[in-house]
Amino acid sequence: MVVQKFGGTSVADPDAIHRLMNIVRTARARDGRGPAVVVSAMSGVTDALLGVAAAAGGGRVDDALSRIEQLRERHHATASALAPAEANGALGAQISAQFDELAALARALGVLREVSPRTLDVVAAVGELLSSRIVAAALAEVGTASEWVDARRAIVTNDDHTRAVPLVEETNAALKSSVLAAIDAGRVPVVGGFVGATIAGHTTTLGRGGSDYSGALVGAGIGADEIQIWTDVDGMLTADPRVIQTPRLVPRLSFSEAAELAYFGAKVLHPSTILPAVERNIPVRILNSRKPDGDGTTITAEPAAGATPLTALACKRDLTVVDITSSRMLMAYGFLRRVFEVFERYRTAVDVVTTSEVTVSVTVDDRRHLEAIVDALSEFSQVTVEPEMALLCAVGDRLRNEPAIAARAVGVLEEVPLRMISQAASRRNITVILRQNDLQHAMNRLHEEFFG
Numbered sequence: 001m002v003v004q005k006f007g008g009t010s011v012a013d014p015d016a017i018h019r020l021m022n023i024v025r026t027a028r029a030r031d032g033r034g035p036a037v038v039v040s041a042m043s044g045v046t047d048a049l050l051g052v053a054a055a056a057g058g059g060r061v062d063d064a065l066s067r068i069e070q071l072r073e074r075h076h077a078t079a080s081a082l083a084p085a086e087a088n089g090a091l092g093a094q095i096s097a098q099f100d101e102l103a104a105l106a107r108a109l110g111v112l113r114e115v116s117p118r119t120l121d122v123v124a125a126v127g128e129l130l131s132s133r134i135v136a137a138a139l140a141e142v143g144t145a146s147e148w149v150d151a152r153r154a155i156v157t158n159d160d161h162t163r164a165v166p167l168v169e170e171t172n173a174a175l176k177s178s179v180l181a182a183i184d185a186g187r188v189p190v191v192g193g194f195v196g197a198t199i200a201g202h203t204t205t206l207g208r209g210g211s212d213y214s215g216a217l218v219g220a221g222i223g224a225d226e227i228q229i230w231t232d233v234d235g236m237l238t239a240d241p242r243v244i245q246t247p248r249l250v251p252r253l254s255f256s257e258a259a260e261l262a263y264f265g266a267k268v269l270h271p272s273t274i275l276p277a278v279e280r281n282i283p284v285r286i287l288n289s290r291k292p293d294g295d296g297t298t299i300t301a302e303p304a305a306g307a308t309p310l311t312a313l314a315c316k317r318d319l320t321v322v323d324i325t326s327s328r329m330l331m332a333y334g335f336l337r338r339v340f341e342v343f344e345r346y347r348t349a350v351d352v353v354t355t356s357e358v359t360v361s362v363t364v365d366d367r368r369h370l371e372a373i374v375d376a377l378s379e380f381s382q383v384t385v386e387p388e389m390a391l392l393c394a395v396g397d398r399l400r401n402e403p404a405i406a407a408r409a410v411g412v413l414e415e416v417p418l419r420m421i422s423q424a425a426s427r428r429n430i431t432v433i434l435r436q437n438d439l440q441h442a443m444n445r446l447h448e449e450f451f452g
């Protein structure tokens with residue numbers, strides 16, 4: 001039995017949903033039951049919904065309402081193309097009710113002029129709640145027994161709205177009585193990704209790109225044999241295709257390599273996805289929904305050593321480097337604790353850390369609290385901030401046992417000014433921080449050297 005997660009482009013329009021249905025029916029015919037299906041919002045819908053919230057909260061209610069009408073139209077049109085009778089019946093009524101509610105909420109936000117994270121989650125969840133209803137109805141229309149599963153009854157989270165953390169035991173129990181029960185009854189459960197609810201029943205979301213995470217949670221919760229991530233590229237590639245024109249497909253990858261790549265910018269996989277799979281040792285496959293016969297990428301605990309010295313590159317832009325200097329750091333203890341307490345207080349994660357005799361340098365992705373952080377650090381040190389920096393990360397299990405690979409990677413970048421260099425304890429990645437303007441060149445050089 002497999003879990004199949006489909007991203008936004010794989011449910012973007014009726015044609016995409018037809019391709020999805022073929023993939024689902026093929027798996028069902030092969031396995032004799034399931035699969036469990038997890039879907040993202042139709043592509044662009046989550047961004048559009050956040051736009052609705054921003055417009056309404058900014059007092060631009062007419063703008064918000066016209067965005068809502070466009071979304072209503074798109075969902076009705078998709079439903080009508082795939083399941084015409086249902087679109088005139090229950091499904092159509094559910095879509096209308098959902099957007100009527102959203103319009104009422106937008107008017108209220110326009111008065112309040114404020115959008116709390118809890119309200120934002122209610123708005124953002126609409127995309128997945130509707131795409132999953134449409135896919136369930138479309139499957140039924142072609143004669144595949146299906147069941148819409150309300151994600152708010154399947155994924156239980158804490159109340160950290162907009163980036164909620166799943167409660168594993170509660171979620172597993174909820175998945176058994178919803179998703180697994182549907183499979184045992186001979187149906188294909190269809191659940192919206194990204195969305196969950198607190199124990200008290202408040203709608204939450206798992207953070208942008210979180211549908212992958214939902215897919216993995218469902219897979220772990222029902223004990224699936226495989227978690228499939230269906231997307232718009234052939235699998236994990238040797239570099240982000242928006243940065244390198246002709247990256248290669250990575251056929252096999254270890255869980256650890258995938259986790260590092262996802263964390264350091266390979267958007268094809270949400271960074272939290274791997275954990276539930278690791279805990280149950282469930283293989284994850286990344287596949288292209290436009291080319292369902294491709295082999296894709298298979299991620300497992302210990303694949304055979306890769307043919308190339310490095311497995312893949314990842315990069316992240318828009319980072320800020322913060323240098324924290326104190327002469328009192330020399331030979332003193334407690335300094336690092338004070339530094340990291342400040343980041344903790346403002347709930348800001350740091351990606352890379354290096355230290356020298358008197359300076360700690362960290363990179364920050366989330367700039368929301370940067371000013372306050374700098375103020376707090378300045379109370380006990382000198383602080384400098386450098387924006388427009390980028391991170392480049394080379395990942396490969398072979399880095400652990402073949403030290404020459406790291407030397408070769410850094411050597412290739414000899415003419416690029418590197419601001420920080422770090423090799424993690426796992427020694428599975430080597431990460432450099434450089435000026436954003438140098439990133440493209442550095443990526444080209446490394447990719448050419450190792451995958452050209």
Ligand code: ADP
Pocket residue numbers: 006007008009010040209230231232233235236237238239240241242265266267268269312313
């Ligand atoms: P989905 O909507 O299916 O979840 P995403 O847009 O979240 O899809 O992720 C797929 C995208 O990830 C690709 O279209 C590609 O541009 C980007 N990407 C970045 N790095 C990589 C990589 N190393 N391999 C594959 N895709 C990558």
Ligand code: ASP
Pocket residue numbers: 007008040041046047127193194207208209210211212
């Ligand atoms: N729809 C959500 C987003 O755009 C979740 C996802 O697609 O994974 O972030």
Ligand code: MG
Pocket residue numbers: 007209212267268269270
């Ligand atoms: Mg994604």
